[in-house]
Amino acid sequence: MSRRLEPISVVAGGTARFDLPFTHTGTSPVTGAVLAVGSRHLAKTYRNCSTVGVHLVCTFGTRLEPGAVYGLSEPLAFRPPADSITGSRMGADVTWYTRTGYAAHPIFTPEPGATYVWLAEPPEPRWGTEPQLTLKRLVDPPPDPPETDDPWDEFEEGVDITVTDGRPADLAVSGARTTVTSGPSTVRVRLTNHGPGRLYPDLYTNNDPSLLVTFPGGTTATTDPEGCYRYADLRTLECDGETDFTIPVRVTRPEAGAGRVEIVDHRFDPLELDDPDRSNNSAGIVSG
Template sequence: MARRSWVRAVATAAAGALALMAGLFGTGPAHADAADGARGMTVRFVEHELFIGSEPPNAFVAYRWKVAGEGAVHHVHLTVDLSGVADFAEPAPSEHCDGNLCTLDLASATSDYHAITLVPKPGAAIGSSGTMTVSGTASDATVTGDHVTLTNGRTDLKVSAFADEPDHVPGDMLTFPLTVWNTGRLPAAKGVELRIDTTAGLHLQGSWANCRDVSASGRGGHIVHETLCDFPTPVEPGRRYALSSPLRVEVGDEALHDEIIYAFTPLAGAAPANGPGTPLTLVPDGATPSDGNSEPSFTTYVDSVNHADFAVTGDTATGRPGGHATLHVTVVDRGPALVEDLLDDDVALSVTVKLPPGTKATKIPDGCHVPGTDGSYRGPRLGWTTYECDFGDPAPGDRHALSFTVAIGPRTPAVSTGRIQTEEFFEGFDPDASNDSAALTLRLAQDGSAGGGSGFVSGGWIAWAAGALALAAGAAAALSRRSRAGD
């Protein structure tokens, strides 16, 4: 009976506490209280300047939403308002829109995106422009919207294409008579900008008043040189224009696998002031071609005869059975060509190290791993007789020193020879094979000196030396006695 009274007392106290909390914080549903600390949800257009193009003749208006914090928000209603562009654009028939409003309802939302398609109205003026907005509401979040500018028509620039260039040697000169044309419905009214990107083995020749070299650090990949040229000449729809003089590019000593990228974009403002010299200009060159490159940029690949050289040096060490020895080797990139694979940013020079027979590694350099693995192998790395070593991004002048400490087994030959060998990672890796491998030789010491070994002296050897000394002492005593007997 006492236990029941205690339970009732606890229940009564809990009810009182709940009532007190209800009085302080309200008794409505949990989601209704979210307004006191509403979460945030942002809706942003993917692009903030859109054009109704001619290929295809429409515009894709994409927007994304993202919820701050963990979990979803609920009862979301998003609206894209097209009234600012209604004079020249309308939703495609497949879109679910009512008049100038396109809506999207979501029971819950975290992060996602949606897109609608707009087409030009019949007879709409080319160049018309306006603003669209996106906004929204949610039952438990504050929604922040966005806006985007839409223009009827666009500038579609194309640049001439050139065949790839094989089998070059340093000193060769390449010529690129670039042309640019506009297949769009709007002119590049303020002119165009030409960007020229090249890899290490190609060098743009010449200096012009309207061109400037800029840092290529943000270009990524293998691009190391970047030049920008600004042309204030408007590029009209349906017209082609040529450079007043072709680009000339020299193949340098670094050349092996290279590329040149040339790209035209419309100028957004006045052309900036550049360096001294005569300007490079655009001159009319007829009508838009009926075929050709369909992009505003093009890449020409230039392959040169390989004149890179990788060299390895070996070593000779001495030691004793049961002891240790250290072998030192070097790997040198003698250049001058820069060995890189334009299709792979993770190029590495590799060498295979085969330790002398009868030995096993007790210490290996960083960057060396068990054959057939990529360095992530979690098994034992020591105790093997063969290793692969990688050096990322090989560059002319690089020198790598490697040291391997080995334990010498009891059956190691008096002269035991291993090898270090460079490995090809693509065809034509190194045309000079004379220095691609070298011997790693271990000699067993015979004269009491451990040479390049650890200086370890075995107990057997000590007993053998002690016995030899005793034998020598006995022989000397016998000779002394014989001498006295003869007297």
């Protein structure tokens, strides 16, 4: 079962708070729960919560009674960096587990000293230092809290957070000219952010712009660099995940007219960032 909470807006450098109540609708008590939050830049750490990669993982020993509604002892607080770009978006994805269900999960570790099950060497968890985050039974629960099945192993929810009143970006691309009129060559294209707002691609889902590269007629890509994939016409590539790409090409005959590199939305998320000067969002590519 899953749901999305109401979207939240937060000023860059400010704090967004959200609670995560749920109902245990099973017929039997359940002892213990685990909360995994996929988010960075949470404002506080807790002694019963560890950071594993980009996730905060909290363990609770609370006995959950059938029909009862539970919430956190205090809302989780997300604090975006003060130099975030206006319009930056992130999704804080949240999963509640029973301790049994979480122990079988292949990514995280439920408690200190537990054994990891990873496909690669995992990062070491970093445990918080502030007083424990706890679960409390809500006497006056909010309307329509999410429900869990019996027996429930996991329940997913999340919240979308958008940064307001941040800093503008100045995204720019550099074009290129091949040095040959026939044969193999390379084309280098680059993405630069002149700020003052900063891109956080590991934090925000729309802070990873794509570059759409279209070569002049008579020029085709011969290899896809990492992070790029070719369209069927072989003259067009879309690249993301990096800011600098060197693309092997073959020039058969230089044709009149320049190619183009331009900043476009990431294929999974619209950009929608505050970038007042868009005159430098594209540049030419010339062969020969």
